[in-house]
Amino acid sequence: MNPVRLCDLADVENDSEVTGFAIDNRKVTRGNVFGAFKGAMFDGEDFIADAVRRGAVAVVAAPSAAVAGAAHLADPQPRRLFASMAAKFFAPFPETVVAVTGTNGKTSTVEMTRQIWRMLGHRSASIGTLGVTTSDDQVKTGLTTPDIVTFLNNMAGLKRMGIGHVAYEASSHGLDQYRAEGVRLAAVAFTNFSRDHLDYHATMDEYFEAKMRLFDEVAEPGAAAVVWTDDPRSDAVIDRARARGLKLMTVGRKGETIRLLDQVPTPLGQILQLDHDGQQYKVSLPLIGAYQSSNVMTAAALVLATGGAWRDVFSAMGRVAPVRGRLERAVISRHGAPVYVDYAHTPDALEAAIAALKPHVEGRLITVFGAGGDRDTGKRAPMGEVASRLSDVVIVTDDNPRTEDPAAIRAQVMAGAPGAIEVGGRRQAIAAALDMARQGDIILLAGKGHETVQIIGTQTLPFDDALVARECAA
Ligand SMILES: CC(=O)N[C@H]1[C@@H](OP(=O)(O)OP(=O)(O)OC[C@H]2O[C@@H](n3ccc(=O)[nH]c3=O)[C@H](O)[C@@H]2O)O[C@H](CO)[C@@H](O)[C@@H]1O[C@H](C)C(=O)N[C@@H](C)C(=O)N[C@H](CCC(=O)O)C(=O)O
Numbered sequence: 126m127n128p129v130r131l132c133d134l135a136d137v138e139n140d141s142e143v144t145g146f147a148i149d150n151r152k153v154t155r156g157n158v159f160g161a162f163k164g165a166m167f168d169g170e171d172f173i174a175d176a177v178r179r180g181a182v183a184v185v186a187a188p189s190a191a192v193a194g195a196a197h198l199a200d201p202q203p204r205r206l207f208a209s210m211a212a213k214f215f216a217p218f219p220e221t222v223v224a225v226t227g228t229n230g231k232t233s234t235v236e237m238t239r240q241i242w243r244m245l246g247h248r249s250a251s252i253g254t255l256g257v258t259t260s261d262d263q264v265k266t267g268l269t270t271p272d273i274v275t276f277l278n279n280m281a282g283l284k285r286m287g288i289g290h291v292a293y294e295a296s297s298h299g300l301d302q303y304r305a306e307g308v309r310l311a312a313v314a315f316t317n318f319s320r321d322h323l324d325y326h327a328t329m330d331e332y333f334e335a336k337m338r339l340f341d342e343v344a345e346p347g348a349a350a351v352v353w354t355d356d357p358r359s360d361a362v363i364d365r366a367r368a369r370g371l372k373l374m375t376v377g378r379k380g381e382t383i384r385l386l387d388q389v390p391t392p393l394g395q396i397l398q399l400d401h402d403g404q405q406y407k408v409s410l411p412l413i414g415a416y417q418s419s420n421v422m423t424a425a426a427l428v429l430a431t432g433g434a435w436r437d438v439f440s441a442m443g444r445v446a447p448v449r450g451r452l453e454r455a456v457i458s459r460h461g462a463p464v465y466v467d468y469a470h471t472p473d474a475l476e477a478a479i480a481a482l483k484p485h486v487e488g489r490l491i492t493v494f495g496a497g498g499d500r501d502t503g504k505r506a507p508m509g510e511v512a513s514r515l516s517d518v519v520i521v522t523d524d525n526p527r528t529e530d531p532a533a534i535r536a537q538v539m540a541g542a543p544g545a546i547e548v549g550g551r552r553q554a555i556a557a558a559l560d561m562a563r564q565g566d567i568i569l570l571a572g573k574g575h576e577t578v579q580i581i582g583t584q585t586l587p588f589d590d591a592l593v594a595r596e597c598a599a
């Protein structure tokens with residue numbers, strides 16, 4: 126293969142050979158392009174000299190950065206320039222890539238998109254909170270949208286494996302930091318919008334704008350835009366999609382592409398009555414939770430947008446498998462109460478998860494949850510409020526307290542949850558819920574879903590809600 130030269134990647138006359146890309150000086154090797162960005166914790170510009178010492182041939186940084194001994198590729202938005210150069214370096218990528226944004230439902234939607242493509246005979250993958258998932262394997266990356274170098278490297282690796290279809294989650298952090306782009310998108314999707322991450326974004330509008338980068342900038346005109354219609358922000362998203370020249374496809378109760386006419390919960394799932402092209406269809410979705418119907422419809426539209434035939438897509442919708450940690454039934458207690466594990470970690474998601482289980486509760490709904498440390502503090506009381514308004518028993522406990530005092534986080538959640546029981550230590554809380562549950566009750570363990578650790582202080586300890594529930598039930 127011909128060596129890649131700097132002048133192939135950017136508008137410069139420098140023909141130095143480029144061997145790779147790095148955003149962390151400690152990972153720089155000879156011939157790399159180093160991206161020096163100002164972050165939340167560090168200023169990447171402080172590491173430029175070391176990166177050059179390690180052999181960086183070019184540094185992508187703000188115009189004001191001091192760069193000596195390597196080419197300075199200056200841009201007021203260095204992350205964007207870095208992403209576009211790295212994309213040229215790592216290409217080729219899978220031919221059919223779609224991206225999903227929204228506060229909740231991204232992981233479920235990309236995973237269902239992957240599954241439906243697979244059922245249609247395509248080799249497919251999803252990238253997101255669960256890691257990189259293919260039909261054979263799941264490799265964790267640690268973040269929903271990993272850093273741009275890992276992201277593009279993963280995409281190129283999937284292409285080399287012969288995978289042509291990829292659905293990825295574009296988180297607001299990822300979009301804001303240009304770490305989820307560079308790959309041509311066939312379609313983008315919007316699931317919903319509600320409170321989260323206000324530790325990072327100053328206001329709800331700023332949070333929304335970060336998500337809208339996917340529609341306004343990352344997707345090229347002509348790509349399809351799948352929009353869930355039943356969210357207060359849906360119309361704004363539809364306007365953005367039109368303004369950008371995207372091919373609009375809407376799903377939901379007001380959807381034009383797939384309309385939800387009716388939804389009836391059954392013991393093992395739900396029956397959806399859908400309209401497509403003026404015809405009515407009935408889907409037996411083997412997943413409980415009204416919210417999963419939104420996700421499966423969005424996934425179905427993404428597959429339609431990328432060439433799937435309705436007949437095949439429609440039949441595949443009835444065969445999607447549960448997504449790990451999303452209303453996953455972990456165990457049934459000794460007294461006959463099922464225990465569900467769900468990743469709800471926002472007020473809206475908690476409401477959706479509780480609403481999902483409500484139709485199945487004969488006795489009491491017992492909700493166990495906490496709120497993450499070093500994250501949006503303003504969502505804590507509202508989560509408490511939702512849980513206590515909609516459940517019969519609420520147990521407030523710990524969920525990744527990180528560097529905060531767990532008792533102080535619990536107190537902030539309790540402030541919104543009158544009558545809740547406080548149990549420090551998540552294992553103790555789960556044990557307490559299993560102890561009190563009787564036949565007809567349902568237990569919801571919310572907030573950690575698929576996670577397999579509890580982060581306390583700077584320690585990352587093994588912890589899996591589903592496993593702990595099974596242990597407590599034994
Ligand atoms: C707040 C946030 O999103 N931070 C992410 C961001 O870091 P940052 O750009 O602010 O970086 P920084 O640590 O301040 O460092 C600045 C620069 O100096 C470089 N550096 C730093 C130290 C050093 O010794 N050498 C060096 O070169 C860094 O590589 C970086 O380029 O970019 C890093 C890599 O690209 C991420 O690892 C890091 O995620 C942190 C660990 C994190 O916890 N992020 C969470 C909040 C997050 O992003 N979550 C969303 C999920 C949201 C959702 O799904 O709801 C996600 O997409 O995963």
Ligand SMILES: Nc1ncnc2c1ncn2[C@@H]1O[C@H](COP(=O)(O)OP(=O)(O)OP(=O)(O)O)[C@@H](O)[C@H]1O
Pocket residue numbers: 227228229230231232233234254269294296316317416417419420450451452467468469470473474475477478574
């Ligand atoms: N369409 C939806 N509407 C409302 N709530 C939902 C929806 N889909 C999922 N949820 C809730 O949000 C939780 C997280 O779902 P999922 O992991 O699919 O979302 P996500 O957007 O990937 O979340 P994250 O931002 O943490 O990556 C679920 O466990 C459920 O409680």
Ligand SMILES: N[C@H](CCC[C@H](N)C(=O)O)C(=O)O
Pocket residue numbers: 269470496497498500524525572573576
């Ligand atoms: N993507 C989310 C996940 C939160 C999950 C919850 N268990 C927590 O740790 O707060 C975040 O990083 O804010």
Ligand SMILES: [Mg+2]
Pocket residue numbers: 231232253254255269294
């Ligand atoms: Mg996710």
